[in-house]
Amino acid sequence: MIAGWCYDSVSSSGCRQPPGTCKLRHDITKCSCGLVLYTYSYESHIHGRRHQQIFAGIQPPVSRRRTGARTKQQCPHCRPSREYRENELQAHIATHTVQERLQTALEDAQRDKYGIVVSGPEGIDFGIIDEAKQQSAMVVALVQRTNQDDTAVPISLTKCRMLSSQRQDEPGDKFSVTVAPTSRFIRSGQPHKIFITFHPSYAGRFEDTLELVFFDISQRRRFVIQRKVCATVGDLADHKQLAPKALYTQRKCRNIELDGPIKHSLRPPTWTPTKWVSKLPQFDIPQKLVSTLYTPEGYLKKSALQDVKQFLPSSFTTPTYAQHFQTLVYLEEQQMKLDLDDYSMENVEIKAKYPRYELQVEGLSEGRPSVVVGDFILIRPVGQPDKTWFEGRVHSVAMRHVSLRLSDDFNTYRGTKFDVRFVLNRLSFRRMHRALVNKNDPARLLFPGPEHLTMARPVTSAMLEEIAPLNRDIGRNREQLETVAAIVHQQRGSVPFIVFGPPGTGKTVTIVEAIEQLLKRDPNSRILACTPNNSAADLIAQKLMHLGPTDVFRLNSMTRKLGDLPKTLRKFSLTNDNEVFAMPALERVLKYRVVVSTCISAGALPDLGVKLGHFTCIFIDEAGQGKEPEIMIPIKGLANKHTNVVLAGDLKQLGPIVHSRLARDLGLKESYLARLMQRPCYGLSPWDGGVSGGLGVTIMQLVKNFRSHPDILAFPNEKFYGNQLQACGDPLLTKSLETTDELPTKRFPIVFHSVVGRDQRESSSPSFFNISEATLVKKYCASLIAKKGIRAEHIAVITPYHAQRMKILDLFHRDAKLSDIRVGSVEEFQGQERRIIIMSTVRSNAEFITSDIRRTLGFVASPHRFNVAVTRAQALLVVIGNSDVLALDPLWRSFMNYIHIKGGWRGHRISWDPKANVDDFAEGVRSKAAGDAEETMARLKALIVSVGEGGDAIPLADSDADEIDGGLGDGLVLREED
Numbered sequence: 013m014i015a016g017w018c019y020d021s022v023s024s025s026g027c028r029q030p031p032g033t034c035k036l037r038h039d040i041t042k043c044s045c046g047l048v049l050y051t052y053s054y055e056s057h058i059h060g061r062r063h064q065q066i067f068a069g070i071q072p073p074v075s076r077r078r079t080g081a082r083t084k085q086q087c088p089h090c091r092p093s094r095e096y097r098e099n100e101l102q103a104h105i106a107t108h109t110v111q112e113r114l115q116t117a118l119e120d121a122q123r124d125k126y127g128i129v130v131s132g133p134e135g136i137d138f139g140i141i142d143e144a145k146q147q148s149a150m151v152v153a154l155v156q157r158t159n160q161d162d163t164a165v166p167i168s169l170t171k172c173r174m175l176s177s178q179r180q181d182e183p184g185d186k187f188s189v190t191v192a193p194t195s196r197f198i199r200s201g202q203p204h205k206i207f208i209t210f211h212p213s214y215a216g217r218f219e220d221t222l223e224l225v226f227f228d229i230s231q232r233r234r235f236v237i238q239r240k241v242c243a244t245v246g247d248l249a250d251h252k253q254l255a256p257k258a259l260y261t262q263r264k265c266r267n268i269e270l271d272g273p274i275k276h277s278l279r280p281p282t283w284t285p286t287k288w289v290s291k292l293p294q295f296d297i298p299q300k301l302v303s304t305l306y307t308p309e310g311y312l313k314k315s316a317l318q319d320v321k322q323f324l325p326s327s328f329t330t331p332t333y334a335q336h337f338q339t340l341v342y343l344e345e346q347q348m349k350l351d352l353d354d355y356s357m358e359n360v361e362i363k364a365k366y367p368r369y370e371l372q373v374e375g376l377s378e379g380r381p382s383v384v385v386g387d388f389i390l391i392r393p394v395g396q397p398d399k400t401w402f403e404g405r406v407h408s409v410a411m412r413h414v415s416l417r418l419s420d421d422f423n424t425y426r427g428t429k430f431d432v433r434f435v436l437n438r439l440s441f442r443r444m445h446r447a448l449v450n451k452n453d454p455a456r457l458l459f460p461g462p463e464h465l466t467m468a469r470p471v472t473s474a475m476l477e478e479i480a481p482l483n484r485d486i487g488r489n490r491e492q493l494e495t496v497a498a499i500v501h502q503q504r505g506s507v508p509f510i511v512f513g514p515p516g517t518g519k520t521v522t523i524v525e526a527i528e529q530l531l532k533r534d535p536n537s538r539i540l541a542c543t544p545n546n547s548a549a550d551l552i553a554q555k556l557m558h559l560g561p562t563d564v565f566r567l568n569s570m571t572r573k574l575g576d577l578p579k580t581l582r583k584f585s586l587t588n589d590n591e592v593f594a595m596p597a598l599e600r601v602l603k604y605r606v607v608v609s610t611c612i613s614a615g616a617l618p619d620l621g622v623k624l625g626h627f628t629c630i631f632i633d634e635a636g637q638g639k640e641p642e643i644m645i646p647i648k649g650l651a652n653k654h655t656n657v658v659l660a661g662d663l664k665q666l667g668p669i670v671h672s673r674l675a676r677d678l679g680l681k682e683s684y685l686a687r688l689m690q691r692p693c694y695g696l697s698p699w700d701g702g703v704s705g706g707l708g709v710t711i712m713q714l715v716k717n718f719r720s721h722p723d724i725l726a727f728p729n730e731k732f733y734g735n736q737l738q739a740c741g742d743p744l745l746t747k748s749l750e751t752t753d754e755l756p757t758k759r760f761p762i763v764f765h766s767v768v769g770r771d772q773r774e775s776s777s778p779s780f781f782n783i784s785e786a787t788l789v790k791k792y793c794a795s796l797i798a799k800k801g802i803r804a805e806h807i808a809v810i811t812p813y814h815a816q817r818m819k820i821l822d823l824f825h826r827d828a829k830l831s832d833i834r835v836g837s838v839e840e841f842q843g844q845e846r847r848i849i850i851m852s853t854v855r856s857n858a859e860f861i862t863s864d865i866r867r868t869l870g871f872v873a874s875p876h877r878f879n880v881a882v883t884r885a886q887a888l889l890v891v892i893g894n895s896d897v898l899a900l901d902p903l904w905r906s907f908m909n910y911i912h913i914k915g916g917w918r919g920h921r922i923s924w925d926p927k928a929n930v931d932d933f934a935e936g937v938r939s940k941a942a943g944d945a946e947e948t949m950a951r952l953k954a955l956i957v958s959v960g961e962g963g964d965a966i967p968l969a970d971s972d973a974d975e976i977d978g979g980l981g982d983g984l985v986l987r988e989e990d
């Protein structure tokens with residue numbers, strides 16, 4: 013008679029509480045007699061049995077409404093009072109988060125109920141509507157009655173509306189709804205047709221909810237059935253080309269234990285043999301550190317922050333410097349090792365391509381996991397009793413697979429399935445340790461103070477006059493010239509000199525000039541120029557190319573892909589016949605006057621035999637971006653007591669990336685540049701012997717921006733640099749696109765194009781893409797490149813997600829004119845500039861926009877990343893994104909306000925008052941979050957009253973029914989039947 017009504021199956025309704033612990037009814041089901049029964053977890057089965065006895069054989073009830081009296085079949089246990097329901101609701105609210113409760117209620121609202129079936133249970137999708145056609149589209153949803161005797165139990169459709177029509181800030185002008193027939197009552201065999209019409213006006217994704225309110229007269233209950241409605245307006249061909257090939261499923265982390273012996277095999281890739289003069293020590297992570305701080309499962313213990321103190325020195329001074337940073341480097345390595353273990357694979361196949369083996373690795377192109385040539389991968393045939401792991405060496409890395417060499421005994425396992433573990437490449441960590449433990453004249457480099465400044469003098473006009481600038485621009489700017497003069501006149505063995513300045517102030521150009529001046533003045537000078545990343549190192553090498561390949565060498569890691577090196581730099585690098593980078597012999601290195609490399613690659617130089625002090629001056633550009641131990645690879649690894657060090661950077665741009673939370677908390681996130689700048693001798697007040705100011709002697713600040721249009725500079729200048737920056741760029745360049753058609757307001761060269769797209773993911777990649785934004789990026793690029801004088805190298809596209817990068821490149825490859833446009837992340841563009849920058853911010857999740865989303869918004873999460881991204885453009889900046897999502901962040905909100913007020917807005921209209929004050933960032937976000945929560949709760953309560961929570965509809969009390977009859981004012985109210 014009754015299906016499942018007296019079971020204590022609380023969890024089956026989707027409640028997150030363990031079965032039996034939640035105090036609210038979750039399993040509400042119907043007796044065949046037509047009554048609604050409730051199962052209360054705390055009333056156990058007794059109520060059910062009693063109910064069964066009471067109701068056995070009873071006929072369906074007649075309408076209470078008509079008789080005006082409660083039928084005697086009504087079970088008092090099944091009819092909790094309003095007060096009782098309120099109490100339960102409160103108890104439930106106390107044990108569930110707002111999101112959980114709302115989710116449960118929304119899922120419930122979308123279920124068909126009481127024999128009423130609405131088409132489109134998964135949602136009503138208009139599909140992709142061609143933007144070019146601009147035609148209205150219509151879909152028809154059916155409402156049908158299936159299993160009820162409609163004469164005895166009439167159900168009427170009392171309201172039909174789109175929810176957006178209820179929101180004041182978003183007039184429901186996109187979707188509209190009509191119903192046929194216009195009768196209130198739903199009868200079997202006579203479906204009601206709901207006509208939903210969509211009127212596209214601009215590209216993007218449009219979402220709404222169709223809400224149908226029914227009234228069951230016999231049970232005196234109101235209930236709601238909702239359907240999500242969506243439409244996407246855009247380029248049909250792009251959507252077809254970029255649509256996800258496979259549905260996104262979260263990749264399961266598999267941590268396969270290393271529980272068997274490892275069979276090593278020496279099968280290095282086709283590298284040119286290098287004459288290493290010394291062997292890099294291992295610097296293995298101390299086992300004690302791991303066992304003290306981590307659980308056997310690899311989680312950080314709760315006591316780790318306390319326990320780590322035993323591995324750290326009690327003070328941070330020159331003698332304890334190495335121990336302090338070595339501990340942090342061990343922590344970082346351990347975390348990266350654990351992260352990599354999550355990429356282990358079970359039961360996979362390996363293709364034999366003798367003498368190599370091919371292993372498919374999902375996510376390889378995104379660096380998940382990151383594998384480079386020369387890495388080791390452990391492979392074990394499944395089901396072997398001895399559990400031996402075979403060590404494979406990576407010989408090449410493609411988009412989706414790696415090619416490995418293994419030992420000959422591995423051949424016997426052909427056709428078998430394998431378990432795979434990736435092995436962290438430890439080279440960079442070992443190089444950091446080796447540099448840290450070097451004991452070469454460290455105090456002036458690590459903790460510079462007034463005692464190291466005895467020979468320091470400010471730059472005099474005589475010193476300035478002595479400089480004949482090779483770059484005439486430098487000659488015209490006194491600050492840069494002074495900086496060059498200060499560097500050139502530094503005594504041998506001075507404290508590090510800092511060139512500090514916001515974006516585009518010419519730091520790189522200045523240090524390049526200083527390098528050339530040093531070379532010119534002293535034929536014996538030898539320069540090492542390093543940066544934390546390859547693209548910034550390429551930039552410096554390109555600026556020095558005119559010195560010729562006999563003097564300048566671009567040292568590349570043997571694992572770098574040749575294709576990533578700018579073609580112009582090939583003759584400044586060393587490759588072997590297999591097009592793989594090679595290490596030069598010591599004699600060759602010693603001949604070069606300038607070596608340019610990343611900080612990590614500079615760690616190869618001591619192993620090649622380069623002695624401490626060989627380089628007279630070591631320059632580090634973008635110094636704020638590297639971790640201190642990484643920056644120490646060239647500094648402590650190669651400087652002696654005579655070597656000078658010059659750092660250039662900006663603390664408001666990208667900082668070091670640190671994976672270990674513990675290492676971050678202990679200071680690894682602070683760069684060497686940031687730490688030095690806190691020391692008194694680097695104070696930005698004029699030179700006073702280094703007691704509290706060093707301007708002009710130990711540090712120079714550049715404030716003239718030569719890169720960007722004044723309007724592009726204005727916002728970051730105000731937000732990050734206290735309006736200290738002066739826009740001094742060449743107007744011929746910075747104002748060259750002031751009248752381009754793309755601008756909504758001429759002479760204001762910034763566009764914010766708001767588009768409500770959809771952020772999607774595919775297969776196992778956690779990276780997001782947004783087709784609507786990719787289409788817009790393509791359109792802007794195509795229209796700009798069609799203009800006279802604009803070429804692919806003038807444009808760059810910045811996007812925070814790898815998947816979006818790949819989708820945009822996919823579109824660009826279809827058009828020869830666009831295929832050379834560079835698309836990359838903010839990190840790749842730090843230090844670079846382009847005439848036109850187009851940004852795609854990707855995230856567009858319109859549902860549940862609460863504070864938790866802020867963590868994953870890419871650009872939004874980091875003001876530093878935002879600053880770097882918007883300061884790359886010289887003449888035109890186009891930002892494409894979902895304004896409603898970005899507005900969650902006060903910084904973005906004020907940026908969008910700035911653009912809107914200046915007339916640079918396009919697309920989806922702004923949904924807030926751009927003139928409202930957003931100065932108080934934190935307060936704004938807090939009140940938004942609180943507002944969201946309140947709105948969410950209001951929606952939740954409304955739904956709970958009408959549809960019940962976690963179950964079926966709750967019968968209304970008599971007063972409820974009266975309220976409903978008199979109160980169906982909003983939405984489409986249907987005509988009473990005659």
Ligand SMILES: Nc1ncnc2c1ncn2[C@@H]1O[C@H](COP(=O)(O)OP(=O)(O)OP(=O)(O)O)[C@@H](O)[C@H]1O
Pocket residue numbers: 485486488489492513514515516517518519520521522662717718719842843844845
């Ligand atoms: N004195 C100058 N006169 C004219 N243009 C200059 C001058 N100095 C630098 N520039 C130009 O300004 C632009 C920015 O210079 P550069 O890349 O050196 O700045 P940066 O401070 O290193 O920037 P970022 O912090 O973004 O790396 C370049 O196009 C450069 O040629």
